[in-house]
Amino acid sequence: MSVASPFTMTHIEAFLLFAAVISVAFGFLGRRQPKDRVKYILWTFFLFVVVGIGIGWAMYPFSR
Amino acid sequence: MPQNDEMNVEKNETAPQQQAPANLEPAEPAARQNGSTENKALGVAIAGWLLPGLGHALQRMWGRALVVFVCVGVLMLTGAAMRGNLFTSNGNDAFDTLGYVADLGAGSFYFLARAVERGGADVSHAGGDYGTRFLATAGVLNLLAALHAYEAARGRKA
Numbered sequence: 048m049s050v051a052s053p054f055t056m057t058h059i060e061a062f063l064l065f066a067a068v069i070s071v072a073f074g075f076l077g078r079r080q081p082k083d084r085v086k087y088i089l090w091t092f093f094l095f096v097v098v099g100i101g102i103g104w105a106m107y108p109f110s111r
Numbered sequence: 112m113p114q115n116d117e118m119n120v121e122k123n124e125t126a127p128q129q130q131a132p133a134n135l136e137p138a139e140p141a142a143r144q145n146g147s148t149e150n151k152a153l154g155v156a157i158a159g160w161l162l163p164g165l166g167h168a169l170q171r172m173w174g175r176a177l178v179v180f181v182c183v184g185v186l187m188l189t190g191a192a193m194r195g196n197l198f199t200s201n202g203n204d205a206f207d208t209l210g211y212v213a214d215l216g217a218g219s220f221y222f223l224a225r226a227v228e229r230g231g232a233d234v235s236h237a238g239g240d241y242g243t244r245f246l247a248t249a250g251v252l253n254l255l256a257a258l259h260a261y262e263a264a265r266g267r268k269a
Contacts, residue, residue: 054192056193069252072252075178
């Protein structure tokens with residue numbers, strides 16, 4: 048009998064959490080002004096999501 | 112007008128020559144100061160590696176310190192809670208060693224994650240595999256933050 052993981056997330060939840068956390072870290076480390084940080088965070092998050100979903104679809108034909 | 116421009120150029124060209132003797136005199140104290148700054152920067156980098164965010168906190172960069180601490184902490188705890196693989200020093204191949212180096216990048220949080228993940232890794236489920244990536248990313252992100260703190264301590268624009 049397998050022991051269930053105590054904390055489970057779907058792929059998309061893990062993906063969005065990862066993108067959000069890394070975007071915030073990059074924004075604070077890479078920019079100094081609050082306005083620049085917000086813009087950089089949003090842009091990085093957007094790129095993470097778009098590229099991640101793009102790679103996911105690119106792999107779709109090989110998944111079955 | 113062209114004469115003024117020429118004069119400006121001439122001034123700029125002659126300026127370093129006039130300042131040259133003054134620059135030579137304090138060479139030794141400047142070198143000592145550079146060594147001191149380098150040692151301080153190394154200390155900051157090691158502190159930042161040991162405790163995520165501490166390198167920035169020592170330089171009174173409170174926002175960055177908090178964000179690094181929280182981001183590395185969230186990634187590490189999430190990865191451990193998802194039962195990701197925390198690599199150890201006695202790995203079987205180069206990938207295990209690379210994973211160990213990445214995980215160890217989180218400093219003290221590596222040992223915290225080991226304490227949280229008492230049941231051990233379970234990568235038979237997708238969640239465990241995601242957790243492994245979260246843990247490695249936390250370590251690499253902390254190494255990046257420590258390097259950033261090091262550069263800031265050396266006086267580079269950060």
